[in-house]
Amino acid sequence: MGYQEIIAYAIVIIALGYIIKKGFWKGNNKKKGSCGGGSCGCS
Amino acid sequence: MKKKIKVALIGNPNVGKTSVFNALTGLNHKIGNYPGITVDKKSGVAKLDDEVNATIIDLPGTYSINASSEDERIVLDLLFDPTNEDYPDVAIVVADIENLKRNLLLFTQVKELGFPTVLAINMADHMEEKGISIKIAELEKKLNTKIVLISAKKKLGIQELKQAVLDYKNFSIEPCLNATAVDTEFFSKLALTFSNLSVFKLWMIYSQDIKIGNIGKKEIEAKGIHLSENEIKKLQHKKTIKRYQFINDALKETYSRDVNKASDIRTKVDRILTHKVYGYLIFFFIMMLVFQAIFEWSSIPMDWIDEQFANLSTWVHEVMEPGKLTDLIADGIVPGIGGVMPFIPQIAILFMFISILEETGYMSRVVFLMDKLMRPFGLSGKSVVPLISGNACAIPAIMSARNIENPKERLITILVTPFTTCSARIPVYIIIIALVIPDTRIFGFLSIQGLTLTLFYLIGFLAALVSSWALSKYIKSERKSYFVIEMPNYRTPIIKNVVVNMYEKTKAFVVGAGKIIFVLSIIIWFLGAHGPGERFENAEQHITEVYQDKEVSEEELSEHIASYKLENSYIGILGKTIEPVIKPLGYDWKVGIAVLSSFVGREIFVGVLGTIYNVGSGDENDEDGRIKQKMAAEIWPDTGQPVFTLASGVSLMFFYAFAMQCTATVAIVRRETKSWKWTIYQLVFMTVLAYVAALIAYQLLK
Known part of the structure; x- marks a missing residue:
């Protein structure tokens, strides 16, 4: 496995982890702040 | 070390509280010229002098200190709880020079809580043109407080306000009126229940059913206080009347307004803008102009950004050595982000117009106008603000439904608000309209594309109205909530605020x-560039064998290989699995994957398509890698017909007009309704409606 593959797959794993954390691990991830400033999750 | 004090900024909605907050702190919180902008408290630091800093806490606008709505409860929680980390040392009550009488009701309540209080009368720069004069010294004596005339917009009187706050220890904390005089016997009895709390606080605990420390309604009742709900309400009314009598008397001698001088152009303009026929026509015309501008002004920057991302993808392939990382960047990340970024100009133009309309004061007229329109559909007058705000983003819009006291009206408003067209739908609408609606004009200036966008905004709004009418038949509400709206003056927009x-x-x-x-x-790149089994692994060999006897160029052959690989990749298999469900709507499996992914957020649709099409492209140096061109070139493999036609395009737009495709909104609905039942009901209802509408549209138009 070349360096490109190692880096690319590592990025994929991190991305997957991020999505899982975002989707199923919201309990301790409550954001504070008023909405509209990008802190509410809306875009 | 600097001394720090805490200052609460309190006031009715739309008195310019946020402007005062910005002027004091130098921060740039959003200011809206229509009510309900501040739905949560926020804080900033103001330097009062070299030795003292103040933490300014900007509270949501409220007409009184009652716990009848969520935003009023935020105010109440802060002012009643000395253990609250933001419990203020001093309160600034902001009032509007033109609506002093109504604004002072809240002032009398704050004063009764025993805070050193400064009354900041805002927009004082308009006094002369409105023919208003105030005898400040006399009014200060009557209200037992310090008064400062300010203009937050012009930053006048801000230094005096800071000076007044610094001086707070010298203020009287005695109430300005004795509201308990309406029933001396009852309030004397109440005062004896817990002598450590003021009678006003005890009354609030008892009448609003709140708690301060360990003292709640039950504890007061245990000490022999008993009133029925009806008696509590009667007493509340009597106290409010008593307060207004006091305010009337105080203002009679100190505040005067020469109506002749005040009969300005505003009244005439208001009459036209809120007219039952012209009002709606003008609003429709303005919105149409906004959407025309979105199309007209954004096409050049949009194409430019689009092209830059396409070039970036080619450039990455050129400068990096071939490999998985290069593919991930050039075929995955760059086209994905490049699918969304070209919509920056449209979003910016839309919000520029919304800001200008808010700043000028026109939005308040729209709110008033819409109130009349919405009532027959079972919506509360207060539903207007969430429904209008929903055009930007459903999340703050749903949060702003907190100021609707009636729980059923609030629930209906929350359930229908996501139908209004939020900014995340713009990328989908714009790209589909540009693909399937001809760029022709009526009367030489009205673009059909712009009109289509206006139409889909109207469809979203009508869906909200019709759904609320249907829901109001099912969820009956015993009483309608009242709606008070203040018409602010017309102002020239402040460019800085707009920007x-x-x-x-x-x-x-x-x-x-x-x-x-x-x-x-x-x-998606990973799922598109990898697949299970031999079909994916041997794609090149298989396609070469299939085409060995046919005359195809090398470029065409590599396109066929890429397409075959994509079909047999993980995402291809997933897409093919859902294709039977989405094919009746006119979508191929690639569109299906984009639709499915965009349940996270609608704006993702175009980005996901960008990635899929790039992974499926055999030419690494594709010169026209722009998303619109790629979408236009997509064909059904069996018929050779384009995927994006008028029928499938309109079907997609109907789907996006009705579908609840935003996980953040689902989360906020759950939080605000505190009910999974209603959240799931809304999600299922909107998705089914979207599917059926898209199906009908496609089947009729194909």
Whole structure:
């Protein structure tokens, strides 16, 4: 496995982890702040 | 070390509280010229002098200190709880020079809580033109407080206000009136229950059913206080009348207004803008102009950004050595992000117009106008603000439904608000309209594309009205909530505010959409560039064998290989599995994957398509890698017909007009309704409606 593959797959794993954390691990991830400033999750 | 004090900024909605907050702290919070902008408290630091800093806490606008709505409860929680970390040392009550009588009701309540209080009368720069005069010294004596005339917009009187706050220890904390005189016997009895609390606080605990420390309604009742709900309400009314009598008397001698001088052009303009026929026509015309501008002004920057991302993809392939990482960047991340970023100009233009309309004061007239329109559909007058705000983003819009006291009206408003067209739908609408609606004009200036966009905004709004009518038949409400709206003066928009708002909203879009599309494009690239079994592994060999006897160029052959690989990749298999469900709507499996992914957020649709099409492209140096061209070139493999036609395009737009495709909105609905039942009901109802509408549209138009 070349360096490109190692880096690319590592990025994929991190991305997957991020999505899982975002989707199923919201309990301790409550954001504070008023909405509209990008802190509410809306875009 | 500097001394720090805490200052609460309190006032009715739309008195310019946020402007005062900004003037004091130097921060740039969004200011709206229509009520209900501040729905949560926020804080900033103001330097009062070299030795003292103040933490300014900007509270949601409220007409009184009662716990009848969520935002009023935020105010109440702070002012009644000395253990609260933001419990203020001093309160600034902001009032509007033109609506002093109504604004002072809240002032008398704050004063009764025993805070050193400064009354900041805002927009004082308009006194002369409105023919208003105030005898400040006399009014100060009557209200037992310090008064400062200010103009937050022009930053006049801000230094005096800071000086007044510094002097707070010298203020009287005695109430300005004795409201307990309406029933001396009852209030004397109440005062004896817990002598450590003022009678006003005890009354609030008892009448509003709140708690201060360990003392609640039950504890007071245990000490022999008993009133029925009806008696409590009667006493509340009597106290309010008593307060207004006091305010009337105080203002009679100190505040005067020469109506002749005040009969300005505003009244005449208001009459036209809120007219039952012209009002709606003008609003429709303005919105149509906005959407025309979105199309007209954004096409050049949009194409430019689009082209830059296409060039970037080619450049990455050129400068990096071939490999998985290069493919991930050039075929996954760059096209994914490049699918969303070209919509920055549209979002910026939309919010520029919304800001200007808010700043000028026109939005308040729209709110008033819409109130008349919405009532027959079972909506409360107060539903207007969430429904109008929903055109930007459903999340703050749903949060702003907190100021609807009636729980059933609030629930209906929350359930229908996501139908209004939020900014995340713009990328989908714009790209589909540009693909399937001809760029022709009526009367030489009205673009059909712009009109189509206006139409889909109207469809979203009508869906909200019709759904609320249907829901109001099912969820009956015993009483209608009242709706008070103040008509602010027309103002020239402050360019800085418009620019800041435009920047903030566009940044929220770029960061919000960019973050998720970045991550999703990585995963979609992986799923598109990898597949199970031999069919994927041996794609090249298989296609070469199939085409060995046919005359195909090398370029065509590599396109066929890429297409075959994509079909047999993980995402291809997933897409093919869902194709039977989405094919009746006119979508192929690639569109299906984009639709499915965009349940995270609608704006993701275009980015996901960008990644899929790039992974499926055999030419690494594709010169025209722009998303619109790629979408236009997509064909059904069996018929050779284009995927994006008028029928499938309109079907997609109907789907996006009705579908609840935003996980953040689902989360906020759950939080605000505290009910999974209603959240799931809304999600299922909107998705089914979207599917049926898209199906009908496609089957009729194909």
